[in-house]
Amino acid sequence: MKTDANVVPLTKAAPEHSSNPVVGRLPVALIQLRDKSALQLKAALQALFDNADDTLFDMADRATSNNEQNAYFETMRDLRLKRKNIERGFLQKLFESFTALTQYEVEKPPVLTAMSFDSLSLVREDELEESVALEAMVAKVLSRDGTALGQLTTRINTLISKPLDEKTNPIGPNALCGFFIEACSSLGVEIRVKLIILKLFEKYVLGDLDQLYADANQTLVAAGVLPELPAVATQRRNPGRTASGSTREADAPASPGAVGGGDYSEQDVHEVFGALQGLLANARGGALPRRERPVDAMPISSSDLMRLLSHMQQRAPAQASDDFDLREQLEQLLTRASAKSGKTRVVGEVDEDVINLVSMLFEFILDDRTLPDSLKALIGRLQIPMLKVAVIDKTFFNRGSHPARRLLNEIASAALGWVDQDDAKRDSLYQKIEQVVQRLLNDFVDDPLIFSELLADFIAFTGDERRRSELLEQRTRDAEEGSAKAEMARREVEQALNERLLGKTLPEVVVRLLQEAWSKVLMLACLKHGVHSDEWRAVLATMDDLIWSVEPHDDPEARMRLLELVPGLLKALREGMASAAFDPFATGEFFNQLEVLHVQAFQRFKRNLAEDPAEATAHVAEPELKQVQPEVAAVLPLLELPPEVVEQEPAMLEVVEEIVLSAPGAKAESEPEPSLADDDESLLQVDALHVGSWVEFQEDEEHKLRCKLAAVIKPTGKYIFVNRTGMKVLEKTRMGLAVEFRRQAIRLLDDALLFDRALESVIGNLRKLKGA
Template identity: 75%
Template sequence: MKTDAKVVHLNKVAAEQPPTSPVGRLPVALIQMRDQAAHQLKQALQALFDNADDTLFEMADRATSNAEQNAFFEAMRDLRLKRKNIERGFFQRVFESFSVLNQYEPAAPPALDAVSFDNLSLVQNDELEETVALDAMVAKVMSRDGSAVTHLSTRLNAMVSRKLDDRSNPLGPTALCEAFLEACGGLGVEIKVKLIILKLFEKYVLGSLDQLYAEANQALIAAGVLPELKSPAPRRQPGRAAAPLPGEGGAAQAALGEQAEQSVQEVFGALQQLLSQARGSAMPRRELPGDALPISSHDLMRLLSYMQQRAPTQDGADFDLREQLGSLLTRASAKSGKARVVGEVDEDVINLVAMLFEFILDDRTLPDSLKALIGRLQIPMLKVAVLDKTFFGRGSHPARRLLNEIASAALGWSEQGDAQRDSLYQKIEQVVQRLLNDFVDDPAIFSELLADFLAFTGDERRRSELLEQRTRDAEEGSARAELARRQVEQALNQRLLGKTLPEVVVRLLREAWSKVLMLACLKHGVESAEWQEALATMDDLVWSVTPHEDQQARLRLLELVPGLLKALREGMASAAFDPFSTGDFFSQLEALHVQAFQRFKRPPVGAEVDDAQRAALAEVGIDLPLLELPAEAAEPDAAAPQMVAVVEEIVLQAPGAPRPLEAEVVLADDDESLQQVDNLRVGSWVEFQEDDEHKLRCKLAAVIRPTGKYIFVNRTGMKVLEKSRMGLAVEFRRCAVRLLDDALLFDRALESVIGNLRRLKGA
């Protein structure tokens, strides 16, 4: 009976990956090439928009009717207003097409929908005109630069997992035209005007693609990506290569696929050539006995399988594959009486894989405790390379992708007391053990393990991203609160610093009203009416307890106090200030205001307190005598209030956290360490050397601009470190922090091997 208990459905795994999921990171060389191309495209788009006004104005000047002229003028205005949106949309589409190149996407059969003649309709005339225009534009570029585009597609196929052709190439004319057309979707212009804009795109953007393709190919050649491919001339003669006809699309795609596959096969040949040249110059040649008999690849696989069964007892970091294999061949030769050696092609494969793993096991990006596990994959990877030489040239090869995904997942893994209890360590160990136990000669096991490992890391990533987002939200909230505290401190110090006021008023503003100001700042901002009203209430309170002698001040005080006390009470209630403390504050304030009234001399006729004012004061707890006596006859004042001079700046502390100390070391603005900090991007992994024995690996999760904080999280998304820009620069300067290279491990190893072989060749 068949069972699918161990079957992993690839479609389900792929469906769980969001469109922008960073499952597969792009190689550094590809990122640099992309950014360089984006810069050239940006300049070309600027030229387009700079010339669009003149072109549309000329068309308007030649218009045959007012309606046509108005259409061109409206298009000019619309294009100016939406220029930034079009540029942003275009580059977003271009960058998105690059971001998905290394995502795992198993092929799925096309869904066949039921056809109903009722649903069929003719293509709209405008859409048809757009399609015809785009096809003509693409055909011109392919006729001129088709070879350069194909070479670029081939080189991309050697670096990424997704299968590309000239049509799906992110920098191909088809993708660029579709991206621009989609970005222009918001333009409310007629088809006639849109076609003119497309012509401008053809002239200023597509017209300069020959230079873009030449430089992109050259950048990848400089990075060691298929340098043996002959670079095409920047421009092709018209008529040398025509665009495929609509009916020939399938055949053209098949031809492109075959050409890409052939290019992938050529990678191993190029590596062999470099290895042969290096062996002839700096590396010793193979010295074989005259009667040596090469063993077949099948026999080599049997020997490797024998070694593989004993590999679990070996430390992968110290395992010398060539030495072990040589020992087995010596024993086999002694037993058979004939010298047995590995064939030349298989010997090249062994040397290349050995050099790859020498780089991997020396790589400082991999944690030491995981190197031993990954090192045990050397024999399975060698067996795959013997079976399938495209292992070296195809970025989408399942075995190569599995190694890259394991290394990417291990990037944030930190040394722990009991490493084997960590879920990631256990998963990697499970994958390694499964390969050592079950892999004989069927590479399909790598696809199964890759899908299973991606499902595992996908679940881990979703959990860490959720916690990381919560960490960011909390830090941004803290930053907003810190910024609000600074605003409140500034407002308090502007009004109180240098003044001598009753102690109760200073304490009320510092302890209670500061909370009201914080709430207004956080909820409404410093430009809001609520913030201004809170400041005005504070100003009125300070004025009301400041001694005044003129009668106008007395009249203002009479009018001010009832509303002031009401505003204070409502504000403190909205900030949920302690009701008992509020009552104490108001009792002392009332006494202060009574004393303020009693300090005034008898008012002139017409300035007496009327019944309405007396009632308003009584309502807030201030009872004035019915007959106001002259100053000489008034009762002696109550005890004078305790006064304090505000001579130090008011500093508000964050709840439950001491105020951070400023960095002791201040570096110059042009210091190289500060530039290193500024070049850090969110998502970068770094390693801090905490002391001689302990290291901390963490990821930059957020840069909180208002406070200048750099927030770092661990693999699970939990905050582990917080640094200021200056503090982080000091760490860089004393070499206590190191940026981890998050480029694909296999690709970096292959680049290193190619570079070493070229150096040996020239030695």
């Protein structure tokens, strides 16, 4: 058929994405909740293990057979050995579960596989017994602490990326039991012992969940998450019913304008939005104008309001500015409509509250110092589309996973490291954000699914950028760590040279050989093998032998040792310098001069032996003398040198200054930094920095540099900063950063989610007005 070409598969309505989830940022409030809960659960687990021995010992004492008794004793031993691993595994699963709350995944259709009756099997009796025990434990917690858990779940739902219920709550009893079972999977115990361990878990961990939930709710309330929310009377399912029979799942209708699905009931939406309306009502006449409606005023419908907003959207200014007042512009349109109809038209109370909330949110956004000015102007143009979404769907205010909210947050997160520049419009990130804004202004009428599409596309874009920047950032870290290792090795070599040469007077050629050539051999050994290796000790010994060989010695034993030492010493020197790829020509020159020094020493020894053989060998033991004399007699005739060479004194050098080796490409030393007290506030600010922190440096009156702390190189004390592409842009010491903090030339950038910060600020301001 000719019309086939116009048929568009529904599966292409959204762009394709990788199956890998893209991890979003965990809100600050959830990080606090996670960390506090982890501490409480860790303490509860420790109590469990502290009491496990006594319980298992009592059980062993009452055992009716040796096998049963041995099983309890083996479990006691196994628990002691694996206690730390179980605790670590449990907490790891807890942290992973919190992280998964902000993962964005493109849903895939279920894959149907062939099933045969042969592949089905009955659940093993042990597994069934364990399952029944777990269900009973969970049911007991839900019966006792269901209200607090339901309240906590509702609060978390306002912050996260996907719907949550009691079963999937990271600190709900279902999840905690699952974490514990998985962490204990390495325990090879039979079912009766496993049930005892589960009873201990119920007593010491699940038994204290009431306090955990109370503290968790208080943490979120303190962070401003639904403080006005009344106690939630959660309807819990009977433990014997299946998950599909959950009262909440059966009775929770989807919000008419909900975007992206979710288990948000109308009651949840009205409770949250109602709380916000209550705060707005108390602020009337203060920050917000008081409603003064004419008696004959007719509120316009939400659909009429949407038409007016669409009209404004098409004529929105190219850049958001402080002069643009959404409420004033809307009032002008209503005045015109009233004049045409002859009746006073006003916005309905609910819609007016939505307008006020969105306006206050964008006032915060346009004043936010974290956003660069150029991108702030772009984001400000989203005010009308966001307002239209909020009018359609009130879950916009209480659902952290709402695509419109997430799109705004993702744009702000990507813009965090962006720096204003002359050719801003050529930057790929700027162009992408501009495309998103323009697409919304042009195409968004009343179908909020466009936000889901743009969100998926933008996350795919930023994911590619992030992978590239992380790769370059890792290379930067590797390079800096390599430089730090080289710097530490250089210091070790300098120390070794100074310990042996400082204050001594030696032939100049030897000092130069050690400083210019052998220092490279030492560096190589230090970097490859470390200062505790045999290789390092060997190159140090060769250096010590060289120094000893050119020092004057009158002791006959020393002269005999020199004769034995020189051949092996020269071989070790040649091999070492070859391994360090030292210049062969310079190596030959060094060895020629070194040979003269050794020959002069042998000639002096020969003269002493010829003038007074008895005196020269008086201190040498008889066996050694018999062994050495033939060698001396054989070697000495070959050591004849011209008289002028023998008599020529070598150039000597006294090492009076510490040897400092220069690093390749090293810069001249900068001026010494000021010293600050250990408890100085500026140093404490530096110590509070963590890898991943974004900061802004005020380079001069006009230029600012935004960068991220990529690494702290502990051996050298350097703080390495990169830009959003992962390229190194700055390097500071701890003291240098403290000086920047002291002169207020550095500012921390808040990387918390933009919408959440804006909503927090609005709620905080409304509360202040309420209390005023």
